[in-house]
Amino acid sequence: MSGNRAGRGRIRQSDIARLAGVSQTTVSLVLNGAAESAAIAESTRERVLAAAEELSYVADPAALSLASGRNRLLGVHTFMATFPLGMSNNYYPYLAGVEEETAAQGYDLLLFTGSAAEPGAGPVELPRLRMADGALLIGRRFALKGVESLLDSGFPLVYVGRHDELGPRLPYVGADYVTATATLVHRLHTLGHRRFVYVRELDDAVASDDRQHGFATGAEALGLAADDAVVVRTDGSDITPETVTAWLEDGRTAVIAEGGTDDLAAARAVQNAAATAGVRFPDDLSLALTGEQVGHECGAPVLTGYSVPRQEMGRQAVRLLIDLVTGAPVPAARRQRLLSCSPLEGVTSGPPR
Amino acid sequence: MSGNRAGRGRIRQSDIARLAGVSQTTVSLVLNGAAESAAIAESTRERVLAAAEELSYVADPAALSLASGRNRLLGVHTFMATFPLGMSNNYYPYLAGVEEETAAQGYDLLLFTGSAAEPGAGPVELPRLRMADGALLIGRRFALKGVESLLDSGFPLVYVGRHDELGPRLPYVGADYVTATATLVHRLHTLGHRRFVYVRELDDAVASDDRQHGFATGAEALGLAADDAVVVRTDGSDITPETVTAWLEDGRTAVIAEGGTDDLAAARAVQNAAATAGVRFPDDLSLALTGEQVGHECGAPVLTGYSVPRQEMGRQAVRLLIDLVTGAPVPAARRQRLLSCSPLEGVTSGPPR
């Protein structure tokens, strides 16, 4: 049979029409409310409304969506096999913000999960986003090709993060890691530190590049020599107790570790090596983070760093997306924006005397 | 204009048909896969598939749903204004399980959030669930009327929790709080406690009733007199230091507080009152929970209780829902089931000597 809805006992506009003795068109007109129904006789209006009430009519959302072209659904995709609903996950605050604002705007959320059927599925999954009126993209990196073709077809997309590789075509709401990191260097400098080490993980993503770039920018602004602001890129295995000792002997009293990664491997490697070497925080060595400790353990000291306004990024991304979906005018400057991060004071102190 | 989808560059089956040089019907037949497409020439099939791939076609869920009643979307509704993505929230593990299994089955999730447009929206929002093939209901309580009319129309629904008010009509996957709580009483009895107090919050929900019922059942099984297993129902304000002292003077050495609520107000009230009274845990008084401490603070002692298999409940609810959606045969016994909770050993000890 075509359409199993009738069999499901659903009430249609035609049922109301029959009961009220009008046409289905009139029912639709009345039920759509305000503007149009001005042109409908009050008595007719009331009859239809009464009939609708009596049958406890409710519009079929699918039909409604098909006819009007909108479904008030916002897709979310994170380019991962399973959706990062994981508790101690960095993505979590984004989602909370997204969800909050989506609800506030009267939309609902479509979570695209990357079906298990397709293991390395990034690009394969993307087209399914079209089910929604528009979609949010979240994640450290993404499938460029799939995103491009979505954009090409005019599908409204907003990326949560900075991404300029596609020029002005991809709207986004990102965090200003460059400024935040430069400021962090400055803060440490104010505390008295003069030589810095930046420890970055192997993974590269725009957010990582931005952080490192901010480190360089900050050092430059302070007039530091290249050797006073070195960058170590590592998977952690080559940060040995000797490494840390050598830093200190070199007068490098402040280490900045990459934040925003899932496990903060860089910071952890430094902490472990320091512990073995008998180097104490923050008396001997200061450790700061280009971000905050998300799933931070009981009793562990809070590291100096900055907080990324993830929830707010989520909210703003939703607002931007809805503007794009509804065709509201969005000036170019508002299509790509960076939010600033706020300083987080932790256990970092001045250098040992 | 009617239907703005074309303008949005959405690819339709007719686009594929044109590219592949076949009819739209054939495209539909091919895209629907297995059974039917046996009757389609392999070469045609391939041509259509290639064209679909090239255009990165994706079915319009609304059209699909309208025509066939299926779209591989599972709705989730929690009867709250905003979706409980909140960090320390009890609902979180359910969602994690739901998401995981949904992904594994190749479905996607529709999060129904309760639009802010309708404040007291429970029943008003429910019909929107029909956008999905079926839906999961999560929450301590729910809008009975809305749920009933959804059920009446044959819409597949699974409640995460026990709910027998609708008889066998509402399928569910719940937790066996009755047995878990009875066992908890037994465990405390084994430690030497002989007189118990059960502290329950004012809110009532099936999950709360079940816990209290389990307390009664457990006490009865141990042959305790009514006065040895009293129930206090409170918003916390009348649990004073004197209350706690009186319990102890009465020989009531074990307090069981209601778990599973958002803030564990009952347990907190007991803890605060005890602290003021100078009563120590667990030396003077043992405190157990009918559940576990979800967003449990650093340094706070872990309370004895039991863990609710929330994630597994989520997974099983999804599997059940998909069976209902696809029309797989589901024996009555499998339509309503309770999972058991596992004991959690905390700081509770025997009674003071």
Added chain:
DNA sequence: CTGAAAGCGCTTACAG
């Protein structure tokens, strides 16, 4: 093996 046609429940010009 393939296509023309009806239908799912709605919206929206267009006529009257």
Added chain:
DNA sequence: CTGAAAGCGCTTACAG
């Protein structure tokens, strides 16, 4: 002020 009709993008008998 109201209704007949076309169309949204699909599925599914039914003919050929």
